[in-house]
Amino acid sequence: MQQLSDKVYKSEFVDTFGGDNSGDLNPRQTPGVLYSKALPTPVEKPELLAWSDDLAKELGVQKPTDQKDIDILGGNAVTDTMRPYAACYAGHQFGNWAGQLGDGRAITLGEWEAPNGQSWELQLKGAGPTPYSRRADGRAVLRSSVREYLMSEAMHYLGIPTTRALSLVSTGDPVLRDMFYNGNAAYEPGAIVMRVAPSLLRFGNFELLAARKELENLKKLTDWTIARYYPHIQGEGDERILAWFKEIVDKTAALMVEWLRVGFVHGVMNTDNMSILGLTIDYGPYSFVDNYDLNFTPNTTDLPGRRYAFGKQPSIAYWNLSRLAMAIAPLLQGTEELVKIHAGFDDAFTKQYMEMMGNKLGLDQVKAEDVALFAQLEKMLATVQPDMTIFYQLLIDLPLEAETEAEMAAHFEPSLYNKLSKEESQQLSEVIKAYQERIKANTCSREESQKKMRQANPRFILRNYLLSQAIEQLEQGNNDLFEKLQEAIKEPYSNKYEEFFAKRPEWATNKAGCSMLSCSS
Structure with missing residues (x-):
């Protein structure tokens, strides 16, 4: 285990690509570079509030025992081998091209090599202004920092690809925020999260270079990304880039299936919030669904259109992938194969979604006729809107012998937010009876079926x-x-x-x- 202050950090991204090394933190456009040097701005009184022991063990990081390491986590100190920077990228926000964005309140300190040789980017979120802060202060409040720290770790333990969080530090400085953009700004306690990931590259990194027609930088970034994070991809030219894009399509489809499995709603699926590694990234106004509402969005900024609602996330992922495809298209001789790979998202998503639903329902295998059962179940859930997490837990212990309509309603009553109408009660009963018959046809034992369900359906979610x-x-x-x-x-x-x-x-x-x-x- 090594202390943060004693580590020799790597800086392969900074060493490989051109950046603005002036250290000027004034907001501005930075054409021709992929990052800008940005030192964290010191805070009044950094104090360690939380530390992820499991992640620290994986990284080989010793928990801070004195102030010098806490100062690093709070942005009050950097080591000699750190080369802090803010990345430059663009993105489509709520479907509209937003131009240059970049790390407005995030500063990457350096790359930490774990004992197993894996390299991790260490990034402070809320450590002060960068050239990409625009009109903001580069800070984060305790409210949002607690949410990012806990949820990124919660998603990890749920088994969902995600960035991680190593620490949560209070700053001792108040931060002015208008929580709902309604003119009622107030001071809140400041905080900083250290988030960790193999890479924080987003679709928007590639979009910006394509938009600026910086094709040499675009090719260099693409080649470097494949070599570093997809080293198993062989070949040259179009073949290599297309194989890489297909993996991103598959990873993104898999991520959407995982979000739907546990009822997670990201809330801000802009292209600058889409990971090139298929990770859940940038935890803002996220939520798990309580009542099963496909039209639920946790983001007030997403109203009234609800672009990023729970049930729309797969289609938005598909749209976002089209923006990435358009960004890398200039690197290819033609786009016919690129279009085919992008269109393959639907098949990749559907295949993985069906397998996921089979696991949630405890089926021995997914048969063609099960698709109708899934559709019947989802229609009922969207109508009755039970608590998603509790409903599936109650389903695990459902008696398989025939029950009356009233008995079935009583079994699922703990998951209901509203009293069922006669039609809703009948719909629930019909679905459950069809499910009971399907479970009886399983070739595996009831115990094996229930074990599969318990592994696929969380009992605790971070509401x-x-x-x-x-x-x-x-x-x-x-x-x-x-x-x-x-x-x-x-x-x-x-x-x-x-x-x-x-x-x-x-x-x-x-x-x-x-x-x-x-x-x-």
Whole structure:
């Protein structure tokens, strides 16, 4: 285990590509470069609030024992071998081209090589202004930092590809934020998260270079990305680039399936928030769905169009992939094969989605006739809108003998937010009866089926109202709930934390921060 302050950091991205090394933090356009030097701005009083022991062990990082390492996590110090920078990228935001964006409140300190040889980028989020902060201050508040720290780790333990979070530090500085962009700005406690990933490259890195017609930089970035993060891809020229794009399509499709499996809604699926490695990246106004609503968006900025609603995420991923395809198209001799690979997203998604649904329902295998059952189930869920997490848990222990309509409604009552109408009760009963018959046709045992279901369906999810309560308590100096959630996220498939196995309470339905949030952080 090594201390943050003693490590010799790598800087392969900075060494490979041209950057603006002036250190000027004034907002500006930076054509011709992929990053700008950006030193973190010191804060008043950095204090370590949380530390991910499991991630630290994987990285080989020793937990800070003195202030010098906490100063690094809080942006008050950098080591001699760190070369801090903010990346330059662009993106489509809510479907519209936004031009140059870049790391407005994130500064990558350097690349940490773990004991197994894996290289990880260490990035501070909320460490002060960069040339890409535009009109903002480059800071983050405790509210958003707690949400990023806990959820990125929660997604990891759910088994979903994601960036990770190593630490959460309070800064001692107040930060002015208008939480809902409604003119009611207020000061909130400041904080900084150190997030960790093999790479934080996004679709937008490639979009910017293509838009600026910097084809030499675009080719160099593409070749470097393939060689570094997809080294198994062989060949040359078009063959190599197309094979790489296909892997991104497949990884992105797989990620969408995983989000749907646990009911996760990202909230801001702009192309600058899409990882080139198929990771969940940039945790803002995200949420898990409570009641099963395909039209639910947790982002107030996404209203009224609900572009990034729960059920629309796969189609948005497909659209975002088309933007990446357009960005790399100038590197190819022709685009016919590129278009075919992009169109293959639907098949890749459907295949993985069907397999996922089979696991959630405990089927021995997915047969052609099961597609109709899936559609019938999803239609019922969208109509009745039970609590998604609790419904699937109740399904695991469903008796297989025939039950009356009333008995079935009673079995699933703990997942219901509203009293069922006669039509809804009948619809639920019909679906469950069809499911019971299908389970009876399994070639595997009931125990094997239930085991598969328990592995596919989380019992604990990090609900927004729990996060809101933990944040409120932290702001008052009480970390009890935060500490309990930090432990609960590590065992989402167990019944160890039954106190959290409950529907969203009525008081949280419309409370700020418990149902919807803005992009403000």
